Amino acid sequence: MASLVQRLGGESFQRKLLIFVLLAVFITTILQFIFLIGNFQRITDFALEQNTAGAEQNAEEFLRNYAEEKAASTWLQLQAAQSNLTVLGQTAQQLVDNYPALRAQPEIFNLMLFTTQVQAERGALTGTPDERFEIFVPPSLADDPYVLDLLEASALLNLSMEAVYGANSNNNFVYFVGDEAAPFTRGFPKTRLIDAVGDQLDLDFWDDYFPGAVAGWSRWYNDPELQAQVPSPLTILGPYADAAGHGQVLTLFYPLWNKELNRFAGAVAADIQLDAIIANILSFQVARSGFAFLVNGQGEVVAMPQTGFEIFELDLQEIGEGSLTYYRGELSQSLNPAVQQLAQQLTQHEEGLLTIDLAREGGAPSREMLAFASLPALSDGNYNPDRWRIVLAVPEAEVFEVLTQTDAAVNAERVRISIFSLGIVLASLLVVTGVAIRFSRVATRDLRLLATAAxxxxxxxxxxxxxxxxxxxxxxxxxxxxxxxxxxxxxxxxxxxxxxxxxxxxxxxxxEITRLNEQLRDENVRLGAELDVARRLQMMVLPPIKEIQAIRELDIACYMRPADEVGGDYYDVLQIDDSVFLGIGDVTGHGLPAGIIMLMAQTAYLTLSQSGERDMERIAQVLNRVLYHNIVRIQEDKNMTLAVLHYRERELTLVGQHESVIVCRADGAIEIIDTLDLGLPMGLEEDITEFVTTKRLQLATGDVMLLYTDGITEAENVGRKQFGVEGITNGLSNYYRLDAAEIVSRLTADVYAFIGDGAIYDDLSLLVVKQK
Known part of the structure; x- marks a missing residue:
């Protein structure tokens, strides 16, 4: 540009200056205009992209949460039915286990609630008009003494059957069916099964309606490994069209077992109507045509609205239950490859979010956003997990319809602003040209004088x-x-x-710098030696493992980890004759003074316990006076929280103010003992007699007592959250059955895992005492 100015300006400096200024302004302004317009376009594009991404994220999160909510609400209904049937099943199992004793008390069956009123009808036995419970005995069993005896005994279930039925609005029929030799039915409410089965009175309940079910249950009762994997014998069958005319039902079975004869003893069951569950799922609606459907663990559609039937191109079976109409079938049978792939995704994953294109070949895109979540696994007749899934489907175009309109509006506004900005730039360049001409005339007036002086x-x-x-x-x-x-x-x-x-x-x-460096080096050496002495003092006074292991009545384990900056934690375990003295404390502050005060406390406590003194209040008072006078002598503004304990013949006497004492009883019950009212910090006042009180505890075999310092509860993770007393009690509840050393190991591992990459600011000390 300089050569261009030289050629255009000739010998006139004023003209050169004017041309240079105009070229600089014009080029800079044009480049800035291009840059700003480009940036404006990129910003709007970025904003649209972020808006789209945010909308996608919100839509995905909404669908995922809604799927999980639908799965949770569906599971609550099924879980309630399972829980109610389990209560009835456990009651029935008690009757089976005590059957001989019940038959030895025939007067029980004279009670009105436990009487069985039957009449012969078409060769079968059914309940009389006055009988409130459903009874059906096939013709082939009507004269069998074993069947009649078991029928009479099953009346004891009347006590629970009606309550179980009424506990769940989805229950259609709650009933008991005898074993393979006596497959009669007793149930509630009364439904006239003899009319529902029509001419098929002699069909066997187990062999004809549920073949193979008994074999699966027998395997569960004889396979401990299967029982460990599946704790409950309850199984689920269906959904299917009920032979008794109750529509689409899901049957829950709780099989019973004769432990004495090691054989199947019948089952209690509940037929669950799916209308309410399916209606809840099909009620989902997002945008104009979003819908939800239910799939079982094999990928079969249990219920889908007509919208899904049409867009997934499925050959489904239409089912009408009153005002409710839905469709059943298999996704894998769709002619659309995307739907077939969806079927695989649903069977392979428990939850997820995906987008599929349902467009026909050569057609316009038809993308659907789908979110699915799983119910907890049910057990089929062979105790294989049957995990149902709730699937939500919403057309992507409907989700982002507003975004598309916003994109068009933003682009139109961007063009308008660009044209308006160009007009402003051109007007500004005209103004700058006039100003530059005036400036060039004034600026060159005194430049010659400056050139001469230079x-x-x-x-x-x-x-x-x-x-x-x-x-x-x-x-x-x-x-x-x-x-x-x-x-x-x-x-x-x-x-x-x-x-x-x-x-x-x-x-x-x-x-001067050299002198200061030498002074700092000497000071660092002195401080390092002081910290090393403090650490060594802190560790030297701790009780050796051999002394702890020599205590026969107690299982004791201890742990201390000094912080990077030395603190003043202290614990002690002393066996004097038939007594055990325990102590744990924490000196305020850090460094050598804290370590010295801790050593004073250990020495005084050891001396008092060896002296034969057994009055724990007296020991605490003397300890306080010793520490108080020594702290005054060394001119330190410090004190010490200290709890001391005396153990003899399974009784603990506790005195002194420190952190809470946590006791976990052998049955897992947690007790937290506050020591705030048992004393004052040691060394704070000369006489603490009026503040000192004791607390007595009894320890039974398996009881665990935990002592700790505040370094444990105030340990922080990188998020500045503290481990807290709750962290200790949760760990102790999990580990109290272990020996003391293992409890300490597990608890410290929990603390370090909680801290993670966070810093450790204080000593960590634990003392675990377990009564043998």
């Missing part, structure tokens, strides 16, 4: 100065030029003296 300076005539009348930037440049000329003149005359003075200053500063 030539004199270059010729080493340092007394050159200029006198300019201009008060603008050129005038300021003249003043600066004069100042520079004077400074050059002064530097030239005094350069050697300035160099010598600066060298002396640097030498003095270097000597």
């Amino acid at each position: 030539e004199r300076i270059s010729a080493k005539q340092y007394d050159a100065e200029v006198q300019l009348d201009s008060k603008d930037e050129i005038g300021q440049l003249g003043h600066v030029f004069n100042a520079m000329a004077r400074e050059i003149r002064d530097y030239t005359n005094n350069l050697e003296q300035m160099v010598a003075a600066r060298t002396a200053e640097l030498r003095h500063a270097n000597a």
Whole structure:
């Protein structure tokens, strides 16, 4: 650009300046305009992308949460039915286990509630009109004494059957069916099964309606490994069309077992109507045509609205239950490859979110967003997991319809703003051109004087100065030029003296820095030695493992980890004759003074326990006076929380203020004992007699007592959250059955796992005592 200005400007500096300014302004303005318009377009594009991404994320999160909510609400209904049937099943199993004793008390069956009123009808036995419960005995069993005896005994289930039926609005029929030799039915409510089965009175319940079910249940009762994998014998069959005319039902079975004869003893069951469950699922609606459907663990559609039937191109079976109409079938049978792939995804994953394109070949895209979530696994007749899934489907175009409209509106506004900005830029360039012409005339007036003075300076005539009348930037440049000329003149005359003075200053500063470095190094060595002594003192006074293991009545394990900056944690275990003395404490502050105070406490406690003193209040008072006077003597503003305990013949006496004492009983019950009212911090006051009280505890075999310092509860993770007493009690509840050493190991592992990459600011100390 400089050569272009030179050619256009000729010999006139004013013209050169004008051309240069105009070129600089025009080029800069045009480039900035292009850059800003480009950035504006990128910003709007980015905003649209972020808006789209946010909308996608919100839509996905909504669908995922809604699927999980639908799965949870569906599971609550099924879980309630399972829980109610389990209660009836456990009651029936008790009757089976005590059957001989019940038959030995025939007067029980004289009670009105337990009487069985039957009548012969078409060769079968059914309940009389006055009988409130459903009874059906096939003709082939009507005269069988074993069947009649079992029928009479089954009346004991009347006590629970009606309540179980009424506990769940989805229950259609709750009933008991005898074993393979006596497959009669007793149930509630009364439904006239003899009319429902029609001419098929002699069909065997187990062989004809549920073949193979008994074999699966027998395998569960004889396979401990299967029982460990599936704790409940309850199984689910269906959904299917009920032979008794109750529509689509799901049957829950709780099989019973004769433990004495090791054989099947019948089952209690509940036929669950699916109308309410399916209606809840099909009620989902998002946008204009979103829908939900239910799939079982084999990928079969249990219920789908007509919308899904049409878009998935499925050959489904239409089912009408009153005002409710839905479809059943298999996704894998669809002619659309995307739907077939969806069927595989549903059987392979428990939950997920995906988008599929249902467009026919050569047709426009038809993308559907799908979210699915699983119910907890049910057990089929062979105790294989049957995990049902709730699937939500919403057309992607409907979800992002508003975004598409917003995109078009933003693009139109972007074009309008760009045209308006271009007009502003052109007008600004015209104004700048006029200003530049005026500026070039004024700016060149005093430049010649400056050029002449500069030539004199270059010729080493340092007394050159200029006198300019201009008060603008050129005038300021003249003043600066004069100042520079004077400074050059002064530097030239005094350069050697300035160099010598600066060298002396640097030498003095270097000597001072060296002295300070040596002083800091000595101080670091002293502090390092002090911290090392404090750490060694802290660890030396801890009780050795051999002394702890020599205590026969108690299983004791201890742990201490000093912090990077030494703290004042202390614990002790002493066996004196038939007594055991325990102690745990924490000195305020860190460093060598804290370690010395901790050593004072250990020495005083050891001396008092060896002296034969057994009054724990007296021990606490003397300990406090010793520490108080020693702390005053060493002129430290510190104190110490300290709890001391005396154990003898399964009884603990506790005194002193410290962290809470946690006791986990052998049955897992947690007790938290607050020590706030058992004393004051040691060394804070000279006499704490009026504040000292004791607390007595009894320990039974298996009971665990846990003592700790605040380094455990105040341990923080990277999120500044503390481990807390809750973390200790949760761990103790999980590990109290282990020996003391293993409890300590597990608890410390929990603490370190909680801290993670966080810093450890204080000592960590644990003392676990378990009664043998």
